[in-house]
Every structure is written in C-alpha cells, then in structure tokens.
Amino acid sequence: MLRATLSSALLIPLAASAALAQTSPWPTVRHDNQRTGRSPVIASQTSDVLYPELTIGGGTALDSEPVVGADGTVYLNTFSILRAIDPASGAQLWSVPNAGKFTTVGPDGRLYVASGSLGDTVTPGYVRAYQPDGTLDWTFTLPTPGGPRAPVTVAPDGTIYGSSNVYTSQSPVLESSVRFALDPAGNLLWNSTVAGQPTAMPMSLSTDGRLYQTGGDQRLRRIDPNSGAILWSVPGGAFERVVSPPLIHGDLVIVCATKGGPVAPTQALLVAFDADTGAVVWSVPFGGPFGIYSVANAVASPVLLANGDVVAFWNKLYRVSPTGQLVSSIPFPTGFDEWSVPVAGADDTLYTWTGDDKVIGFSPVSGAIKFIFNPISGQCITGRTPLILGDGSVFITWQRKTVCENFASTTRLVTLAPSTVLPCDCSQNLPPVASITGEAVVPPFDPKILDGSASADPEGGPLLYEWREILTDFGGALGPILSTDSTLTTSPHQNLTKTYRLKVTDCCDEIDVTTFAQTSTPAGVVTAPALGETWIVGQVHTVKWVPTQFSTAQAIQVSRDGGPWEDIVLQAPNTGSYNWTVTGPTTQNAVVRVFPGDPFFAHSSEPFEIATCQTSLGFAGPGELTLTICGDQLATGGTATLTVAGAPASTLAWLAVGTAANPTPLFGGNLVPSPPQVLVLGLTDLDGVVTLGPLQGGIGPATVYAQAIVLNYSAEVLVAFSNALQVEYLP
Known part of the structure; x- marks a missing residue:
C-alpha cells in the first residue's frame, strides 16, 4: 500500500455542528449534538502514553463523560467537583467544588454544568455557566426538586436545552419531568411539564434545529425547540423500547432498540426513523438475548462511520448502511464492556474498553486490533468512553475500586500519544501473506515461541498481528486473543495438541490467516532409545525422556529379553537425559524404563538392540x-x-x-x-x-x-x- 498525506477531507466532521466543531474537538456526549460518536481527526494508533497514569483527587468517582474545551483543556466531573485537566501532562489546572455533575462546552467556549439528584424530593436541580477558567457566570435554578440526569444540549446560537426529573414529596417516586430552554444568559425561554416520562439521556439536535430525546421510559420523542411540545413519540410495532440517545444522520434518526420485555429482552435492533414524521424507515436486528444491564448499556449508542454506515455492538460488531442493509457482522475482538461505548476517529478506528479492563483501538472492517492499553492499576475497573482530542491524542479515564467488593473508587486517567500514521492508498493493494514457524512437537511445560515475523505485506507496509487458539472442544470456536505481537509464546501441556491461528492485517484492512498445530509429548515418556536402534556395549549413549514438573531424582533401569530389571542409575537429575556407558550382555530385545518422579510408576522405551562391535x-x-x-x-x-x-x-x-x-x-x-x-x-x-x-x-x-x-x-x-x-x- 502507498502512504499519502493527510487529506483535508478527513478534517471535516461528517455530521457535526460547524460552530461546535470550531470551538471544541469534543464538546459534548458522543462528540456532537447529533451524537455521532465520531471525531474529525485521526487518533492514536498505539498504546504509547504521554505520561504515567495518574489518580485525580482522593476517593472520587466520575459523574459523567469528560468533554474538551476550545483550547484542548479536558473537563470532568467527580462527586460534583468540576475539574480542568491538562491532557498533555495529566495535571489538574483548577477545580470548582459543588459545581455539578454533567458538563457541556458551548459554542462560546463556556462550560454549562447541569446537576440533580436521583430521587431527591427537596433540593431543586440547576444549570450553571462557567468561564473556561472556572469563573461562575450565572446559575439557573429549576423550580422543582430532582434535577437533570444528563448534560444539557447547546445549540449553535447558544440556546440551552435540558430536562429534569421531578419526584414526589411523599417518597422518591418519579412524578413528572420538565423540559426547558434557556438563552445564553441563563434566562428561561420555556418549560414544559409532563406526567411521567423520566429523562436520563441528553437531547439530540440536528444541524437544522430539529430536537429529539430518548426518555427514561425508553420512548423516542421529537420535541418542538420553540415550546417543548411533543411532536411525535415512538416506539411500537416491531420493537418495544429505545435504549440509546438518538443519532442523527441527514433525515434519519437512528437508535438502538429492543423487543421482548424490560428485564430480559430477546432481540436488539438498529432502527432508523424519518426525522420529520417518526415513521420507521428501516429496522435491522442484531444480538440477543440480553441481561437486564444490557438494556441501557451494551446495545446503546451506535457510531457513525466515514461513509455513512452505522455500527452497533453486542459481542459482534454489526455494520449497517444508510439504507438499512446489513453490510457485515464480525466478532468483537475481545470481551465487550457493556458500560463503555465505542467512539470513532476520522479513519474509522474504533476505541473502547474491553470486558477484561483494557482499552483497544481496532478496525470495524477486519476487527484487527491496532493496540491494547492495559492499565497498571489492575482489576475492578469501570471504564469511561475514551475521548478523542483535537491533536489526535486519546484521553482515557476510569474508576478503580479500592476494594473490589466495595463501592468506593478512585478516578484514574492517562493520555495516549497522537497518531503519526498517515492514511493508506489502497487503490492497488495486494493482501498480506501469513506465515508461522515453530516446533510442531514439544515437551510439556517448556515454553516455546511461534514466530509470525515471516508474514509479509507485498507493498512492504506494516502488519497487525492477532494470535488465538482454535478451541477444538468447542466446535472450532476462537479463544481470546493471546498476543498482538509478531510472536507467541506457548505453554504446552502434556499429551495435548493445540492449534493456533495467526491473522495478519495490512493498512488497507486486507487479511490473511494461517494455523499451526503444536503437540506436546506426555511427561515422563522415554524418547531414546528409539524402536529398533542399536546401542553398542562400551560406548556412551544418551537415555532421553520428557522431564516432568517434579524435581526429584530419576531411577533408570534396563531389561534384556524380558528378564529382571537391572539398575542403570538410581539418582539421575530430572533433566530429561542421562549418558549411559552401555553394558553387556548383548541382546536384540532390550527395554529401558524411567521413573519420572513417582516411585510406583515408570515409562518404558520401545525395544532396541544392545550389541557389541x-x-x-x-x-x-x-x-x-x-x-x-x-x-x-x-x-x-x-x-x-x-x-x-x-x-x-x-x-x-x-x-x-x-x-x-x-x-x-x-x-x-x-x-x-x-x-x-x-x-x-x-x-x-x-x-x-x-x-x-x-x-x-x-x-x-x-x-x-x-x-x-x-x-x-x-x-x-x-x-x-x-x-x-x-x-x-x-x-
């Protein structure tokens, strides 16, 4: 493949508000008001970090996803503390206590922080506006207790749209919800109260001003931006619940939905509605059945790719065209973390947390993993959605429980270095060729290296490697990823054959796959003398066996013509070999046996000849x-x-x-x-x-x-x- 310079087309967001894109590289949840989850820049391609991972504050936990200011400063909320972070060093620049839980960066560069308490029947929620240096501009206090449970949405003209849940004074039971709009100065433009209809997701705003929201009752609504009135509401028919924020792409509003009941839905669907009428344009099933948590997490928040395709996730990555055709479904590279939602760079590289507490960058075409970032802070991690910054670096935050069984946690962060990789010219690309060299028969418990470095790309470009075991006991299913390096160190177990698969991927997402079977001999088995060999009296020959995990000395004996066992040695180290000066008499039917650590169990050789010359x-x-x-x-x-x-x-x-x-x-x-x-x-x-x-x-x-x-x-x-x-x- 040929390398090319960065195209200016890649620096233009596919479906983002122009005003927001000019002021911030990631101003709100899912990058933009259309919730595309897509950055306009090519992001990190390796796990190289700009600084060692850091802890922010003491016993703190993230309230919401971080956002980025126009100058590249990252803002995050921990226990209602608004913190400004330098992503190049991880240093905290300033903090404001009791600022709120959910931050959005407006087109004017100000920080709009919404906050409310789940089930609070006394304290009203609020929206506050801060300057980029943390100076408070104004506070708008909602007239009812409870408050916002999601960030506000800020339009290009500065109008602020939000929603709030209202709870009864008798018990923390939802009574109603309020949608509201504020002007840039914090003055109320309108509010609309409706019974029920809890809200827990941000509103989505199209580039031409159409407003949508998924409610906590899992219904999608179009809202009049001038009054808050409900223009239409779905679902119904082929699906029963909407479980993601609306993704707006042209005249389509795309969501993840489920059917089959609230606790254990049986099917997930990617559904596209007509942005004007709410009519279903297409519906594509994927995934299922699901557990209760997956309703609001694992099938939520689709991602928009460069060509307009949309991807959704559940163990597999499902890619759907703008016309509703299933383009592909490929296995998710690793275990999927249902609490983290992937985001995409301009080259369509997807970034997400995995089920085993790592962050990966991978291709939605081939599933090839470009890098794996493994936090040093260990297990018991809840990862937040990675944040793509304006220079292509990736800001990562996660909560780590101090004790796995406890709720208390700390917030950790790190920034991955920006990409230096340029896009590929794939117009005349040839696929790569995978190759494995290594030992096919090995002793047990002796690590061996399988080498895939002979794999080649015809154009001489770099390759991505993925090693997995083919699980023959499970119908040939693929096991977890064992390595993303060019080599794999195996750990043979005795008397077992394992088949390993190497997949190599080039820059253009062309792949090749090859396999390698490796058999480990049983521990203790005598491999020399071999069947029919002739060992000469008076000469030194080497008795060989597969060493065991025991460190005890070995007893070695010989029998001639089925006669009694004669001691060769009683204290041979368990190294797998012993040099024996062969003794007579001669025989054409000799057998050697070795006791590999167990005094009651021996392994015998095949018959061989003891001769004299x-x-x-x-x-x-x-x-x-x-x-x-x-x-x-x-x-x-x-x-x-x-x-x-x-x-x-x-x-x-x-x-x-x-x-x-x-x-x-x-x-x-x-x-x-x-x-x-x-x-x-x-x-x-x-x-x-x-x-x-x-x-x-x-x-x-x-x-x-x-x-x-x-x-x-x-x-x-x-x-x-x-x-x-x-x-x-x-x-």
Whole structure:
C-alpha cells in the first residue's frame, strides 16, 4: 500500500455542528449534538502514553463523560467537583467544588454544568455557566426538586436545552419531568411539564434545529425547540423500547432498540426513523438475548462511520448502511464492556474498553486490533468512553475500586500519544501473506515461541498481528486473543495438541490467516532409545525422556529379553537425559524404563538392540570409508552384521581378510590383513553403504583381521581403504 498525506477531507466532521466543531474537538456526549460518536481527526494508533497514569483527587468517582474545551483543556466531573485537566501532562489546572455533575462546552467556549439528584424530593436541580477558567457566570435554578440526569444540549446560537426529573414529596417516586430552554444568559425561554416520562439521556439536535430525546421510559420523542411540545413519540410495532440517545444522520434518526420485555429482552435492533414524521424507515436486528444491564448499556449508542454506515455492538460488531442493509457482522475482538461505548476517529478506528479492563483501538472492517492499553492499576475497573482530542491524542479515564467488593473508587486517567500514521492508498493493494514457524512437537511445560515475523505485506507496509487458539472442544470456536505481537509464546501441556491461528492485517484492512498445530509429548515418556536402534556395549549413549514438573531424582533401569530389571542409575537429575556407558550382555530385545518422579510408576522405551562391535585398529584412508562388525559376540548362536559406509554410491567394494595384522603401504594407504584374501562384497547403494550378514559365530577360538576396499574414481589413487578390524570368533 502507498502512504499519502493527510487529506483535508478527513478534517471535516461528517455530521457535526460547524460552530461546535470550531470551538471544541469534543464538546459534548458522543462528540456532537447529533451524537455521532465520531471525531474529525485521526487518533492514536498505539498504546504509547504521554505520561504515567495518574489518580485525580482522593476517593472520587466520575459523574459523567469528560468533554474538551476550545483550547484542548479536558473537563470532568467527580462527586460534583468540576475539574480542568491538562491532557498533555495529566495535571489538574483548577477545580470548582459543588459545581455539578454533567458538563457541556458551548459554542462560546463556556462550560454549562447541569446537576440533580436521583430521587431527591427537596433540593431543586440547576444549570450553571462557567468561564473556561472556572469563573461562575450565572446559575439557573429549576423550580422543582430532582434535577437533570444528563448534560444539557447547546445549540449553535447558544440556546440551552435540558430536562429534569421531578419526584414526589411523599417518597422518591418519579412524578413528572420538565423540559426547558434557556438563552445564553441563563434566562428561561420555556418549560414544559409532563406526567411521567423520566429523562436520563441528553437531547439530540440536528444541524437544522430539529430536537429529539430518548426518555427514561425508553420512548423516542421529537420535541418542538420553540415550546417543548411533543411532536411525535415512538416506539411500537416491531420493537418495544429505545435504549440509546438518538443519532442523527441527514433525515434519519437512528437508535438502538429492543423487543421482548424490560428485564430480559430477546432481540436488539438498529432502527432508523424519518426525522420529520417518526415513521420507521428501516429496522435491522442484531444480538440477543440480553441481561437486564444490557438494556441501557451494551446495545446503546451506535457510531457513525466515514461513509455513512452505522455500527452497533453486542459481542459482534454489526455494520449497517444508510439504507438499512446489513453490510457485515464480525466478532468483537475481545470481551465487550457493556458500560463503555465505542467512539470513532476520522479513519474509522474504533476505541473502547474491553470486558477484561483494557482499552483497544481496532478496525470495524477486519476487527484487527491496532493496540491494547492495559492499565497498571489492575482489576475492578469501570471504564469511561475514551475521548478523542483535537491533536489526535486519546484521553482515557476510569474508576478503580479500592476494594473490589466495595463501592468506593478512585478516578484514574492517562493520555495516549497522537497518531503519526498517515492514511493508506489502497487503490492497488495486494493482501498480506501469513506465515508461522515453530516446533510442531514439544515437551510439556517448556515454553516455546511461534514466530509470525515471516508474514509479509507485498507493498512492504506494516502488519497487525492477532494470535488465538482454535478451541477444538468447542466446535472450532476462537479463544481470546493471546498476543498482538509478531510472536507467541506457548505453554504446552502434556499429551495435548493445540492449534493456533495467526491473522495478519495490512493498512488497507486486507487479511490473511494461517494455523499451526503444536503437540506436546506426555511427561515422563522415554524418547531414546528409539524402536529398533542399536546401542553398542562400551560406548556412551544418551537415555532421553520428557522431564516432568517434579524435581526429584530419576531411577533408570534396563531389561534384556524380558528378564529382571537391572539398575542403570538410581539418582539421575530430572533433566530429561542421562549418558549411559552401555553394558553387556548383548541382546536384540532390550527395554529401558524411567521413573519420572513417582516411585510406583515408570515409562518404558520401545525395544532396541544392545550389541557389541569388533575392535577397530585404525589405519583408515585415503577416503572416509568405515568398516564395522556389530551384533552379538561371535560365539555359538551369536550373529553380527558387517557394514561398509562412507563409500561413493554404486561403486564396487571388496573385503580383505587375513589371520595376521601386517600394515603394508599400498595405493597411498595401508593394507593390514596378512596374508590378504580378497572377497567381493558387491556394489554400494546410493548412500554409499553395503552390508553383509548375518555373520555366524561359534567357529572359534580364532582371530581374523578385516579391511574394506572400494573404488573411488574421484581420488588420485582410485581406491579407498577403511579402518581395520580385529574380529574375535568364540567357541
């Protein structure tokens, strides 16, 4: 793929108020009054931080989502304390106690803070206006107890729209709700009181001034911005509840909705209404069934992408076109955190908290994870929606409980560094190629590395990596992400095969996938001697076994022809190997067993041969020719095999034998047997080997000397001599 310079088109919000965009990079909940959840800038692509994570205040908890001022200052509310934070350092610039819970940045740069108390039957709510330095401009006090439960919405002309819940004086039961509008000076323009209809979400305002709100009774309403009158109200028909703030895109009002009952809805839907009439334009089902908490969280707040598609979330990411067509559904990269709602950068990278308390940036096309930020503050975290700043950095806040079982918590924050990545030119892109190298058979409990760094992008661009295990016991389902690096360190368990999947993704969201099966041998299994091997008496051979987790010494024994067990060693360290100087007698049916830590349980080798070889006298050369006669001692009933190796392929071989040893120089070498008698062995095979046998014992006592000779046309003297053997025949 080719890199390009940042396009000016990417710096224009897709569906945001022009006035708000000029004054603040993120002035309100879900970025703009249309609640698109979309920033006009390309944001962080790595988990690099500008400063170590910090704690704000003492035992504080976030009241609402942070917002950003025109100068980049972040404002957040903790226990009604309004705090100004420098996102470049995390330092607190100032704070105002008892300011309120929900902040919105207006087009004039002022901070509008709304506040109320759930179930409060005495204290009225209020809206306050502050200058960017925390100076109070004015306070508007609502005439009824209770107060706002969501931020106000500030129009481009400065009009302030809000709502408040009213509770009865007898008990904290909702009596009515009030919608109101204020002018920029805090004067009441209108208010409208209706029975019931609790409000807990901010109003959404289209760029041409149409006003909408989802009520706490899970109905979507269009509101007259000049009077507060209800122009229409839904739902009905194919769905029963609206559970997200309205997202406005052109002439559509898009929400997440559910059907199937308030406690355990059976189906989630993405529904688009006609912005003027409230008629259903399209409805696309996704997800379900759900628990009680997911009604207001996990299926809430869709996100608008660059091409006008809308994405919604529940374990999978569902992407729907502006005409209501399901474009794709891909697995959510990790466990979804139903309390955090994703937001998008200009390149459509989505940012959200995961179910295992991490923040990820990932692609809505391929699901490829671009980075994972793992807070060092540990578990028991409730993450807030990430905040995309004007320079592309991402401000992250979360609540961490001091004790997991308690309610008390502290507010933590950090800022991820802005992106230095430029958009890709994908006009002639070729997909990447995934590749894995590693050991297919490994001992248990011994970490091994699978290497995907040989994966390649044809254009030479960077790749994103994702390693998962394929869970064969669960129908081939994918396990959680194990690594996003080019390598994966596995932890083999004994006698088990695991299959790992590597997915690589290039800059243009093209992917390739490959798999690798890794089998771990059972602990304690004897791997040497192997079936049919020949071990020579007097030579050092290595007994090998798969080491166990026990640190105790190992007992190793040998049995010949099914006879009693003989101790080889009683105190061998559990290293997986022991060097044994092989002892006689010879046998064609020997077995070694190892006790791998349990004195009552042993692992045995496959049958192998213990043999003896006739004594070599040396004198080999020229050439690399060797002669061995190995097997039993050559007594009555014993047999052995003569082997010539190291010769050229398909060449003629002879064996010289004699009753005495008298090295005589000949053709550049030494002929040892004397007086020599020469026997034809035949042609060597393609590996340069020829064998003769079995040689029968029992013709002794006698001593014979033997030496092999072969033609070697590549040598100057045309022949090669092997070492000489002293062969002992017994009675």
